[in-house]
Amino acid sequence: MSIPENRLPAVRRILASNLPIPTILSNVTRAEPAVEVTADDLSSAPILDGNYGKISIFNHKSIPASTVGHGKLELEEVPGAGIVLPGGANIYYLEIAPGYSTSIHRTTSVDYMIFQTGEVVYLTPDEAFDPETGKGSWANRTDEWVRILCVVLDAKSPSTEIQGSNARHQMSEVWDV
Template identity: 25%
Template sequence: MSTSTSKPGGSLSDLPPLRRLVTGHDASTSKAVVQSATDFAWQPYDDNQMAFSVVYTTSQFPADLNNDADVQTHDSLMSSSKLGLVNPNGTVIRCVDFAPGYRCGMHRTQSLDYGIVLEGEIDMVLDSGDVEHMKRGHVAVQRATNHQWVNTSKTEWARMMFVLQDCKPLQVGGKSLGEDLGKDLGFLPESGN
């Protein structure tokens, strides 16, 4: 389905809605509780051909969960509108929906990423020309490489979940390889790491 009409929860696709559950502790009993349960909030990009939903972020490693410091830091970062693809010194878990036929721009993040296909199929294209066709359950371990995602289906949306972790600056053959969003992803803020 390639329509750009928003679905419930702000999604663009016809894929199932997703829900985020954040756990914590009851202060009086120390027992685990669900602190919040919310539907994913989606942000459309690139003429409604791609949508992001940031599930959660951390801003230090290891994360500080005391007194809900991580929750407060996440909420503050999300309200700042300054989050790039990567969160410097932290992590990001982000869900991305790709429209049928959509090809995102070639890009590189300064991060170690795990990309898991949840729905549909998608091609991972590397700047070397290597192409890997990925199906539901396949995982890409992106190690600060230049890549793009291509949904080759003419009719079906694809959905991936990404966990991005900041990494030390990468040197390959004496050359520094930092973040490069390319000309096609210029609508995204730079990560600043």
């Protein structure tokens, strides 16, 4: 299948943070810091053979994050598949080409998905099997690219109760369930 060009617009990232209070104001009870505002236009980077795009917006090694002035924003390296930042938060846009779907998985993170552009269908594990790829989950069945804002928070290791006892069963991250 030929993938249509991703024509979604660039994303504007704006970051506001506090600058240090000048020494002359350090003894003023209600002194407020100046605010640093930076703005960047971010374009999509193709991933997974161009069937998807990703725009990294923000990430933080730990929460709560600092409000101290950042200057040029440097993103942390996110290990593995680039989704979960251990102990922190990873915020990015995921773009899905027409006719493609994401891998179905159970993850070690808490994921908030905000659908910005286009329409997707959520496939349950019973519906997700695709004979060509064996993958599914969020499926783009339209002729247009889809853009999803993803807020991914690291979480405690997932576990479930064992029926009839106080014991817990630990679950690992699994892809292509």
